[in-house]
Amino acid sequence: MATYIMLMKLTEQGIKDIKNAPQRIEQGSKAVEAMGGKLLGFYSVMGDYDYVAIGETPSEEVMMTFLLGLGSLGNIRTTTLRAFNREEFATMVKKLP
Incomplete structure (x- = not known):
């Protein structure tokens, strides 16, 4: 994911x-889980x-759908960053020419 x-x-x-x-916050956690995601922290x-x-x-589309729903409630505005763990980053670096 x-x-x-x-x-x-x-x-x-x-x-x-x-x-x-x-x-x-609890409702948001349950909503993302219902979409196949998970709140880690x-x-x-x-x-x-x-x-x-x-x-x-599971996908960018799922995250975007979740964020649109969250934002439409009117309580928060979000800035979202795609994050890569150390292993993902190392794999990308290895692919450099």
Whole structure:
């Protein structure tokens, strides 16, 4: 499966409804699992972003569908990065001319 790092910022709506954030996070985890993915880690962070999540999905299309659904709820905005582990990176480097 492909690994992704999701950087998330709360919207005005999301911060106003912060008390329900734990339930929304659990719902998001269940939603990605229902699509064949997995939430590997979720963190509330300080700085430019409010949350960082690490997850896996079987394809880019599945991740995009998940993110569109998540964004349509209006509580967060995401920046998503495709991540490669050490083994994947080493394989790519070996293919260099």
